Amino acid sequence: MTAEVHLTWPATWSAKVLRTPPLIAPARQFMYPQYIPGEEDAMTRGAMLVEVKPASGGTFLATCARGFESPSLPSGVWSCPNADAMLAVAGGYAYLIHMIEPAKCLHVEQRPVTEVLVAQDAGLILLAGFQNIVALNASGVAWTSARLTWEGITLGEVRDGSLHGTGWNMMDDRDVPFVLDLATGQHTGGGF
Structure with a gap:
């Protein structure tokens, strides 16, 4: 899965899509989606790892479950109209992550994207x-x-x-x- 960072709007964060887990993981780590009935096995399809550096609060690792294994579905990170938000799309699943509270991620209902x-x-x-x-x-x-x-x-x-x-x-x-x-x-x- 190749994924890129697309910065269209100004962002208060920077991000890097990782090919492998970091050797030294940041203290803050978040897995998306958070518990959703029927999605207990989401991580078995693989995940996109994103190292995120927000303006405050310290670097964190976002582990975004791939929705589907098809390589034709989009994966990547996009800046948003809200400078404090980041859109991560992994195998057709979209996650809207707010930098102030990354634990409260919105798993967008469009599946697959x-x-x-x-x-x-x-x-x-x-x-x-x-x-x-x-x-x-x-x-x-x-x-x-x-x-x-x-x-x-x-x-x-x-x-x-x-x-x-x-x-x-x-x-x-x-x-x-x-x-x-x-x-x-x-x-x-x-x-x-």
Whole structure:
């Protein structure tokens, strides 16, 4: 699993994705997801290790369970519209980690995340799934779109406050364009 750090917005932290556990682990360590019924074996799929240096509170190691083993699903770290927050995506599972209280991580409900797109002018990070999109803003989850497709979303370009993409229509067996308003999450078109 190759994962990178993507710094679009200013951040009060720095991070490094590790290939192996550190020889000397920091005193503070957090495992994500925290206990969720049905996810007891999440760590058996492997994990992305991230060494995080926040502005205060000391370095910590974030161990982020991979949601799925597919190499086609995204993994990496993204800065957020909130400078004190970090988005970690590991094998399609998304974790919104706040630097002031990293123990209180939000495990984003979009599972799996199939694509990540930063809409900087709108102040959003878009997380595509198989059927809908979740938008994160400076406060957390801004909105979740309605179902856009039967199965499979392709994120296109952001222009004029809208996301242009396509979604598969089962009846016609083709991708159908949609336009999604980034302010509200409402859409027109799509394959569903």
